[in-house]
Amino acid sequence: MSQDLSIETLFSLRGCSALVTGGTSGIGLMMVEGLLRNGVQVYMVSRSAARCDEALRSVAGLGACVAIAADITDPVARARVVERVEADLPEGLDILVNNAGSNWGAKLAEYPDSAFDKLMKTNVSSVFSLTRDLHESLRRRAKHTGSARVVNIGSMDGLQVPIVQRVPTFAYSASKAALHHLTRALAVELGPQGITVNAIAPGFFESKMTKHVMSQYRQDIEDDCPLGRIGSAQDIVGTLLFLCSRAGGYVNGAVLPVDGGTSLSKGKPAWFEE
Numbered sequence: 001m002s003q004d005l006s007i008e009t010l011f012s013l014r015g016c017s018a019l020v021t022g023g024t025s026g027i028g029l030m031m032v033e034g035l036l037r038n039g040v041q042v043y044m045v046s047r048s049a050a051r052c053d054e055a056l057r058s059v060a061g062l063g064a065c066v067a068i069a070a071d072i073t074d075p076v077a078r079a080r081v082v083e084r085v086e087a088d089l090p091e092g093l094d095i096l097v098n099n100a101g102s103n104w105g106a107k108l109a110e111y112p113d114s115a116f117d118k119l120m121k122t123n124v125s126s127v128f129s130l131t132r133d134l135h136e137s138l139r140r141r142a143k144h145t146g147s148a149r150v151v152n153i154g155s156m157d158g159l160q161v162p163i164v165q166r167v168p169t170f171a172y173s174a175s176k177a178a179l180h181h182l183t184r185a186l187a188v189e190l191g192p193q194g195i196t197v198n199a200i201a202p203g204f205f206e207s208k209m210t211k212h213v214m215s216q217y218r219q220d221i222e223d224d225c226p227l228g229r230i231g232s233a234q235d236i237v238g239t240l241l242f243l244c245s246r247a248g249g250y251v252n253g254a255v256l257p258v259d260g261g262t263s264l265s266k267g268k269p270a271w272f273e274e
């Protein structure tokens, strides 16, 4: 008997639940909106209660959304997040999106150890800790429905050394490369339980993190991209929906660049003609 290949069966996430860290701003908020618009119940997490309130207001009316003010690098706050998810979703969580992240740029001699430690904690080790702490919930869900998903937001800076910022971001690119490999390790560990683990490696998108660099170098950024533009909400949400839906069911341990080809080359070939 042939399989149902309709777009609804392949891509629908209606009735699923998702937790998005850093869901109150930038790429995280784009994904929260995209999930809500497609019938997913969403939990978003960020440190600032004010930003949680503001983000909740911006998605009001789109669907069931809860914002939890918590620092994912803090074990006590993380436990609060896990408790809330466990209390609300006794049958488990479908989708965990590890998106929260931070960046630091400085010249080599001025690059502080504290920044390096902070970035490794936020961008790598807290992703590991939260995934471990929500593993039981994801496993329960996968047992019940056949699958659950973890999507980590890496970066094209974890695939190549970034230069467009004009200031080095040593810890950021190292942390994103580490996150990509953590993704592969978790994919091998959790795959047998029906939980896929993948990473998206975005290029440039508008956000709080990129506001400064975008204000100074937007033209260079666009020129560096073979598609000649920055990423949009459709670009990131479409990729997320694919990875989380039945359509992405056989993708496990992948690091998917969503950067218009920027990490492959630099801009258009010199022989390009309009």
Ligand SMILES: NC(=O)c1ccc[n+]([C@@H]2O[C@H](COP(=O)([O-])OP(=O)(O)OC[C@H]3O[C@@H](n4cnc5c(N)ncnc54)[C@H](OP(=O)(O)O)[C@@H]3O)[C@@H](O)[C@H]2O)c1
Pocket (backbone or CB within 6 Å): 021, 022, 023, 024, 025, 026, 027, 028, 045, 046, 047, 048, 049, 051, 070, 071, 072, 073, 099, 100, 101, 102, 122, 153, 154, 155, 156, 201, 202, 203, 204, 205, 206, 207, 208, 209, 210
């Ligand atoms: N925008 C881009 O061009 C781009 C490109 C490649 C990769 N990325 C990645 O995409 C992800 C989202 O970045 P963005 O550009 O959208 O940046 P953003 O607008 O600065 O958003 C970062 C989000 O993470 C939250 N956050 C930061 N540290 C946290 C912590 N310890 N605990 C809980 N929440 C925390 C922030 O909220 P609070 O401040 O309230 O905590 C905010 O909601 C990051 O992992 C980033 O590395 C972005």
